[in-house]
Amino acid sequence: MKKATKKEIEEIKKRLIEHYPQAKTELHYKNLYQLLVAVILSAQCTDKRVNMITPALFEKYPDIDSLAEADVEDVKELIKTCSFFNNKAKNLVAMAKMVKEKFNGKIPEDEKELVKLPGVGQKTAHVVMIEYFGKNLMAVDTHVFRVSHRLGLSDAKTAKKTEEDLVKAFKTDLSAVHQAMVLFGRYICKAKNPKCDECFLTEFCKSKDNFKAS
Template sequence: MKRNLQIKELFLKNFDKPVTELKFKNLYELIVCVMLSAQCTDKRVNLITPNLFKAYPDIKSLANANLSSLKSYIQSCSFFNNKAQNLIKMAKAICENFNGEIPLNEKDLKSLAGVGQKTAHVVLIEWCGANFMAVDTHVFRVSHRLNLSKAKTPEATEEDLTRIFKDNLNYLHQAMVLFGRYTCKAKKPLCKECFLSHLCTSKDKEI
């Protein structure tokens, strides 16, 4: 469909090979950041992680972490109780089942506590440049406002976007995240500044 192709091209043109705003130095830090970022802002995660990674610099130290101590480092993060438990379980599983090496395939990543499809895809997108789409709240909102999907779940929305866009999914995912975060915001979207305004028929559109 011509309109969908235009949307894709404009995303790729306006966001030149975008990457996540999460700050990380290695694969271990990436997976922890992505797990913490679920239903939490990247900005908040970036405030938490410097001290967290000082205390737990690698997967082994995280696997051996004391739960209460770990919670104290991430308590300003949403759902920190669950996340702390999942981080330790995830690290233990990597040490026990994968010789301390974080797996880089979707099936093995999804076998880890606290790692669902979106988290697995974001890790593979950011670390490997994998041709995956991941649907967070921003991507979900943007894809529905642009009438790219009518699906009720993030997983089904991901299927729609993957079918429509086919390639460059890693860049398109991140472009849609940034677009949703700063332009096509949940409240008061910046429609007058939007490069997709002429292709948008959303009821949320502010003229």
Template structure:
């Protein structure tokens, strides 16, 4: 597959920022605590599903203080329609415990500090900071990975490597580009039967012949 030229990269950047400059996550949350949990739950689970299961969880455990002393089985029951709910239940309780013990009940808005929390890796930390702070960071999920490859922006084999490539090529407005690429991949440049007739990047697409990504 051909790689995008520097001029094409600039044009892709411009179009995404113009269209998605005000884009935000589709996860519903009221504060940093709810956002971290919602993002953690969304791993390999749809935002729609998280938005269904999260409100009862937040109602019963409105902050890290309550969640830190929650019964594991109760949390499992509340999120059991989410993928990998056993591990996620353990992690969000451990996360709450660390936030209480180390950060006084306040979610740390720092990339390295966030990654000390159970279940929070680089991607989750970046998504949280992009959404909450508008941080100039990139995070690569399945949608961003697919879009980046179809547009010839990356031929990397992993999400982490793809993220580094996108940061290097785009540099600025990364928060808008991340949100835009997620929504574009979710609703237009879909894995199966992409809606090419609705696409605003068809002239820049490198995958018209196959859609193998």
């Protein structure tokens, strides 16, 4: 695969930020607790589905203290339409317990501490830090991974390596680029039938020959 040039990378970055100014997550949340729970639930699950699940969950368990005392079976019942709900329910309760016991009930704002929580890997931690704190970080979900490869920004086989390539390529404004790439991948550069006719990055696409007209 032909890699994007430095000039192309700069133009891709500029257009992404211009098309999605002040882009934010589509997950619904009111505070750091709700954001962290929603992001944990969103792993391999759509934001739309998560937003259908969380109102009842947050009504019953509005904070870390209540979730730490929750019955895992009850949490499973509330999130059962989410993928991997068994594991996610266990992780959510375990996460809340750890926050209560090891962090005095306050969700850590440091990445190294955040990734110690059950259900929180590097990607989840980065999404939370990008969204809530506007940190200069990159997170690679399925949309960002796909867009990165189609635009020749990375040819890495893993999300972690792809993230490294993107950080190296873009360097600054990573939080804005991440949010933009998610929306671009979700609505235009889709996995199936990408909307090439609506694309504002067509000339940088390294994969367009593989697409049939949608």
